[in-house]
Amino acid sequence: MSPCSIYEICGNECCLSTGDLIKVTQVCLQKVVCKNPGTGQTMEIAPNFSGHFSPLTGPQSYTTLEELVSAATQRSRKLPIGFMSTHTITTESRVVPRDQPLLLEDVEAYHGTYRARCVLDTKTQQFILHLPLSQKGPFWEWQPGAPQPLLQALQDPALSDRLFTCPTLPWQSLILRPQYELQAIMHMRRTIVKIPSTLEVDVEDVTASSQHIHFIQPLLLSEILARGGPFPLPTEILETPGGPPIFVGPWVGSLQKGQRLCIHGLASPPWRILVSTKGRKVPRHFMVSGAYQGKLRRRPREFLTACDLLGALQPGQPLRVVATKDCEGEGVESPGFTSLAVGDRLEVLRSGQAHGAEGQDIDVLVCQRLSDQAEEEAEEEYEEVEDEDQILLPLYFSSSFVEEMNDNRRYSLEDLMAQFSLPCEVKVVAKESSHPADPLPSFPGLRLEEKIMEPFLVVSLDSNPKMCFEIPPRWLDLTVVETEGQPGQPAGRPPVATVEEVTDAFYYTLRRLPAFEKQPPPPRPPKSRGPHGQKKQSGMDKSAQYSRVSELQQAPLLPKLKMKTLPQSAKDSSNTYSKISAHVKGLRYTTKSITEDPDNDEHDYEEVLEKFQNTL
Incomplete structure (x- = not known):
């Protein structure tokens, strides 16, 4: 392996360095490549392919056809005998590709020599070939086995290098080349490493000597929230997100690298209210x-x-x-x-x-x-x-x-x-x-402004189990690692603080959420007219200036209302604003009379207004 190699296959980037320790956790079959040994053509089939495969080659090879026939005679094998050659066979009539199945039907004498009469079956046509017994191989005896499903044929170690035949595929014989994806974990790597089996890299199996090694796999709080447990989960902070703090509380300063936390689970209920004083x-x-x-x-x-x-x-x-x-x-x-x-x-x-x-x-x-x-x-x-x-x-x-x-x-x-x-x-x-x-x-x-639906995690400090608070992984996604629980931890979930002060910056971040964006902006007032527009307006017809509402012009749109002006409870209620309304209306006329006198500098109405505002 090179000192540092970066591989990218099918969009998966994998960086491997010399000495990296990798623990393979899962092997997934991605596809199977079928290869025609005669022509070199290939085709891909899915792992759920429904056809059955029969192994073709036997466990022993022979140097010549004579050795093949002699071994069959000794084992009392009757003709015909299936075989194939690992090399190309050239005859006067045609060329037989390597690994092409042949059927030896009989041994014939021809001009003082013996030759084998063989049949070449291409599924479209059969050809008769006469091969001398001295024909050199090596040759493998063709022993069709019991048909097996694809996955079973791939999992049998004895069939790893065998040729197969499948009735549903167009070739007489084929080689199965499975391609796997290895899922592995590495030290301090948060995501699963996916390595294709076609990656050419030198590795060494150190499973026996690495049983005591514990792989540290970082996790985000959002990942813990997504997988839903198990809880309680003891963890240790590896990294905190950058940026200014979002909460104002005694526990905020404790969220540092190395701090141990206990995650108790999902907070309930899942909604919060944004409040301003x-x-x-x-x-x-x-x-x-x-x-x-x-x-x-x-x-x-x-x-x-x-x-x-x-x-x-x-x-x-x-x-x-x-x-x-x-x-x-x-x-x-x-x-x-x-x-x-x-x-x-x-x-x-x-x-x-x-x-x-x-x-x-x-x-x-x-x-x-x-x-x-x-x-x-x-x-x-x-x-x-x-x-x-x-x-x-x-x-x-x-x-x-x-x-x-x-x-x-x-x-x-x-x-x-x-x-x-x-x-x-x-x-x-x-x-x-x-x-x-x-x-x-x-x-x-207090002004209750908006209801926020967002999942929170209930978290407590390992150093102070009574300090329990809620963290939103969406805005405070800590990187943690699972640890072993400390003895003496209190059973159950401690009381949780239900009120948390937020910073101004985070408050305005929340105000930009879609729940707030759906509120329409207030309408703009009309543009002010210049001096020329005022003169033109003053010359307009007064009836047009004071035109009535369209609803008042059409009776069905705004009829005269019959209504109860106040509820029954309003008669006996001590409403502050109702009691002072008459006094303030009198104040309106007092204000007018005072302002008409330019010599009056006492301005008693300001004192009255101040009293009224204090009353409110």
Whole structure:
């Protein structure tokens, strides 16, 4: 073997160096090449070939035909006798290729000499040949054996160099040349080495002297996950993937080369929730397991655009919000929108389309303005809704809204996922008892962003069996090697941390997953018009500028609604936003009166606004 040889056959690259120790673990038959000994032609047959093969040559060779006939007579063999020559035989009438079966039918006297009358059968025609007994060989007696299947004929060591005949093949005789693929393992090589049997390389069998050698075969966590066990599996880290860390935890620094781990199996359940904190300048991000046992309470969601409101609207679930920011109708190309003030209450109805100021259709959100009087009359079954109370918000409309809700129930994470859609804002009101260091209750609010379906492996440190965590092989694919288990390990699976903080870089990697990419981007606002466009617009007909919504023009598309403005529970609920709505609406007029007086520098309305924001 050369000092270092690289072979590539059929796309398989194999690098072998002098002294490499290889352990053959499996031999697979790939194909069988059949060769015609007379013409040299070849054909390939599959290992599952259904034909049967009969061996042709006997165990002994003869120098001349006379020796062949004499040996047959001594053994009381009767004519005819089958034989073949390992060399080409040339006669006056034709040439007989080597290894071509012949049939010796009789011995005849011809002009004082003896010659053998032989028959050459080519399956298409028979030829009579007269060969002198002095004809030199060597010759092999043809002794057809019992027909055998292909695999049995190849596995018999006594038939390794024999000629065969097969009735289903076009040749009278043929040589079988099997081609195998050797699957072997080598030191510190993760994949199986596949070596074709046709590779010409010098090897030495050292099986007897190498029984004590243990081959180290690296494994990836993804490979352990794919094969599904057996668990628990003691391992040692050989290599860690490059790049920045993806988790922030005490166990992250322990994942170094040489660290022993115990892989306990697949984590259950297989889903995680990506969570971001609320109420801080720099948000933190967590991945929460579906097995989290803390208790959560829903918080009012915040919406910055009308597109966010549309995304939160679910069939059969009313969505009511309170405006937390004043907004005038200037620059909004929707005829059904005038203005919004802090404290205005809206009920989101559906999406629709409206005719814009320039005659183009724009996507809008149809909302219903709720009044305090409607809240007081919530016991009535239906209430006539006037078209003037409807507000059409373009989907690009930017403002600030807070969800109006009254839900004091305590949910588990599983129940919350079953009843509500994401994203969802919550507050952890009871931490998980099995996780004393649960960081989630310390935050004023959490945003549950997306459900991630990805298999995780439960892993613990050999040096600290109580530190048990979950690793996603997709993003943290360690290279490990199997080891022997250490005595004294605790039986069973230790408690697993169900909350893991992730780095900002990994958080944005998760945000690029297909589950997030399916979310459509928010619509763009229309391009602003220049001074010339404003002059042209000012000269346009006022009726075209304030054209009504197409749904309002056609009664079947937007009929007058009969609806219950508030649920029964809203009458007795202590809703913060409902209580302050009247005060804020009074504040709107106070603000207007103050701003009309240019000499008033006290600006008392700012203090009131600050109080209102603190109340929220």
